[in-house]
Amino acid sequence: MKKNSFQLYRRDFLKSCYKALSFAGIFYLSFQPEKLLFSRENSQYDPTKHWYGMGIDIHKCIGCGRCADACKKENDVPREPIYFRTWIERYVVPIEGETYVDSPNGGIDGFPEFKGDIDILKTYFVPKICNQCAKPPCVQVCPVGATFLSQDGVVLVDEKWCIGCRYCIQACPYGARYLHPVKKVADKCTFCYHRIVKGLLPACVEVCPTQARIFGEVGLQSSPLRRFVRFNDIIVTKQYLNTEPKVYYAGADMEVR
Amino acid sequence: MLDIGVTNMIPEFQHITGYIYPNEFELHWGTLIVVYPYITGLVAGAFILASLERVFNVKVLQPVYRLSLLAALAFLLVAPLPLIIHLGRPERAFEMFLTPSTKSAMAMFGFVYAWYLMVVLLLEIWFDYRKEIVIWSQEKEGLSKYIYKILTLGATDISEPSLNFDAKIGKVITIIGIPSAFLLHGYVGFIFGAVKANPWWSSVLMPIVFLFSAMVSGIALVFLIYMVTSMFRRKEMDMDCLNKLAELLLYAMIIDFSLELLDFTHRLYESEESIKILAELIYSRLFISLIVSQIIIGSLVPMISITWARFFKLPDEMRRMVYFITAILVQVGIFSTRWNVVIGGQLFSKSLRGLTVYKLQLLGIEGLLMAAFLLILPLVILYILCKVLPPWVENEGEFQTSEIET
Numbered sequence: 001m002k003k004n005s006f007q008l009y010r011r012d013f014l015k016s017c018y019k020a021l022s023f024a025g026i027f028y029l030s031f032q033p034e035k036l037l038f039s040r041e042n043s044q045y046d047p048t049k050h051w052y053g054m055g056i057d058i059h060k061c062i063g064c065g066r067c068a069d070a071c072k073k074e075n076d077v078p079r080e081p082i083y084f085r086t087w088i089e090r091y092v093v094p095i096e097g098e099t100y101v102d103s104p105n106g107g108i109d110g111f112p113e114f115k116g117d118i119d120i121l122k123t124y125f126v127p128k129i130c131n132q133c134a135k136p137p138c139v140q141v142c143p144v145g146a147t148f149l150s151q152d153g154v155v156l157v158d159e160k161w162c163i164g165c166r167y168c169i170q171a172c173p174y175g176a177r178y179l180h181p182v183k184k185v186a187d188k189c190t191f192c193y194h195r196i197v198k199g200l201l202p203a204c205v206e207v208c209p210t211q212a213r214i215f216g217e218v219g220l221q222s223s224p225l226r227r228f229v230r231f232n233d234i235i236v237t238k239q240y241l242n243t244e245p246k247v248y249y250a251g252a253d254m255e256v257r
Numbered sequence: 258m259l260d261i262g263v264t265n266m267i268p269e270f271q272h273i274t275g276y277i278y279p280n281e282f283e284l285h286w287g288t289l290i291v292v293y294p295y296i297t298g299l300v301a302g303a304f305i306l307a308s309l310e311r312v313f314n315v316k317v318l319q320p321v322y323r324l325s326l327l328a329a330l331a332f333l334l335v336a337p338l339p340l341i342i343h344l345g346r347p348e349r350a351f352e353m354f355l356t357p358s359t360k361s362a363m364a365m366f367g368f369v370y371a372w373y374l375m376v377v378l379l380l381e382i383w384f385d386y387r388k389e390i391v392i393w394s395q396e397k398e399g400l401s402k403y404i405y406k407i408l409t410l411g412a413t414d415i416s417e418p419s420l421n422f423d424a425k426i427g428k429v430i431t432i433i434g435i436p437s438a439f440l441l442h443g444y445v446g447f448i449f450g451a452v453k454a455n456p457w458w459s460s461v462l463m464p465i466v467f468l469f470s471a472m473v474s475g476i477a478l479v480f481l482i483y484m485v486t487s488m489f490r491r492k493e494m495d496m497d498c499l500n501k502l503a504e505l506l507l508y509a510m511i512i513d514f515s516l517e518l519l520d521f522t523h524r525l526y527e528s529e530e531s532i533k534i535l536a537e538l539i540y541s542r543l544f545i546s547l548i549v550s551q552i553i554i555g556s557l558v559p560m561i562s563i564t565w566a567r568f569f570k571l572p573d574e575m576r577r578m579v580y581f582i583t584a585i586l587v588q589v590g591i592f593s594t595r596w597n598v599v600i601g602g603q604l605f606s607k608s609l610r611g612l613t614v615y616k617l618q619l620l621g622i623e624g625l626l627m628a629a630f631l632l633i634l635p636l637v638i639l640y641i642l643c644k645v646l647p648p649w650v651e652n653e654g655e656f657q658t659s660e661i662e663t
Contacts, residue, residue, distance in 0.1 A: 164345015175278030184345030
């Protein structure tokens with residue numbers, strides 16, 4: 001019987017099926033496409049295995065403001081000079097009298113020359129950032145649980161759940177939070193959470209030309225942060241409030257708060 | 258010394274002195290949040306006043322008993338409005354009920370509020386008015402007949418035992434209501450007092466000071482409403498009741514003022530890290546609203562004038578005049594108190610190095626007009642409530658005689 005080219009015989013059909021299935025099987029086993037398509041990148045990331053903190057070496061900070069600028073670019077922080085996830089303060093300590101502190105535009109444009117008629121004892125720059133407290137008062141007060149301490153020790157805000165009551169902004173002793181003028185929800189430093197889960201550094205740490213910021217694991221023996229804490233005299237800001245900050249300052253004196 | 262960078266860019270900030278954190282340029286809780294504790298204070302105060310008559314049998318206060326309850330209800334209905342309007346995302350306000358964070362003082366607002374409105378105020382008013390509502394539902398004509406019919410909620414039994422039951426229940430509710438009123442406003446004080454980040458707020462006395470100032474403002478409010486309504490209704494004011502109100506107002510003010518004085522002395526004596534900036538705050542930012550308005554006009558002058566009017570021989574006409582002006586001054590004083598807490602607490606930097614400014618806008622959501630609207634709205638509600646459920650005592654008298662006739 002002459003074969004019609006469009007007609008399939010049962011045996012041929014089964015053969016084709018077998019071939020297709022084998023191909024599909026080999027393809028599936030070798031590429032696992034559903035993982036490529038549906039799984040998030042780095043699904044191996046396990047937040048319970050991390051506990052992040054940051055070290056800030058005041059001796060190394062030159063007040064260039066690259067960190068604050070990088071932060072705004074990385075995280076779409078409004079450019080207006082009243083919204084910051086991180087900023088740099090300049091301390092001018094005179095021999096006598098009050099310490100002068102400023103932070104023009106968060107230090108992004110650098111600092112103008114200090115023109116005061118006083119004898120200066122010392123000056124230094126202090127980068128400020130959310131302390132990612134282990135006992136965050138901002139999290140405690142949130143009425144809807146929109147802000148929370150993640151398992152890896154980062155205080156985050158769920159911008160889809162925040163009602164914008166601003167109680168957390170009031171409760172933060174460090175002025176680290178602001179109300180996002182467009183989203184109308186509380187906003188703050190996330191340690192660039194989208195980067196750190198991929199094993200990258202926060203933007204401010206990445207761009208710092210003098211490595212004044214050290215990011216890493218608080219608890220891990222081999223982490224650079226652990227080494228930094230070990231070999232420096234460390235303070236945290238407003239320790240008496242018992243918020244257990246995880247941003248550790250080396251070289252800060254009593255004026256820093 | 259000015260923070261050159263920002264003040265050049267945003268001219269409003271020229272009045273900032275010293276250093277403030279950059280995120281502190283924007284004040285987060287404005288006029289609306291001043292209005293909120295002011296209103297809840299009036300609610301709690303008016304209710305506590307009403308409970309005095311009921312629980313402690315202060316019979317002289319009978320003319321203002323129902324009026325206080327209705328005033329409390331009218332203000333309570335408006336209380337959540339400033340909060341909701343102030344939210345960045347008001348459409349998500351209901352999340353506070355859906356996913357309340359049990360650790361948050363603020364999350365409890367919804368529950369305390371609902372408890373107070375549903376369990377305490379509405380029930381108490383309903384039980385108190387039940388007899389009249391039933392009778393009105395039978396006597397009145399037209400639409401109002403049906404309104405009262407609905408208000409009876411189907412309970413039309415006004416026999417002796419049932420009325421006794423009402424009275425008993427009413428008393429129980431009031432007894433539950435007093436701690437609830439304390440809870441409602443004490444809790445508002447706690448919201449501020451428990452913020453350890455803010456040395457101006459953080460004080461264990463805050464809830465108690467809030468409570469007593471609530472009583473002060475509540476009594477003064479009922480005072481005013483009673484006097485104004487009597488004037489418009491061309492009815493004789495009950496002078497015994499007014500004198501009693503004046504006494505209560507004075508006692509509450511003495512306690513309130515002493516507590517605040519204690520708080521002040523305590524801070525000064527402990528002289529913590531923040532004392533310097535707080536002293537600057539008082540002298541350069543809050544001088545008018547704290548020293549002049551809250552302490553002198555709102556506390557000292559009223560205390561002296563009530564003492565004078567109540568305990569010295571004065572003609573009734575004069576007495577009423579003094580009481581009236583005093584009650585107004587007290588309201589000004591308590592509003593200033595709320596202002597000094599809410600706004601004052603945000604005028605200094607948490608770096609304790611500088612002071613900022615608050616500019617009250619006329620228009621807009623946080624504006625003066627909105628605040629005025631929110632303060633007038635409860636009075637409108639009260640007017641309607643008084644139409645539906647007349648709280649006037651002589652009405653009750655008339656009503657009772659008519660009942661006897663029938």
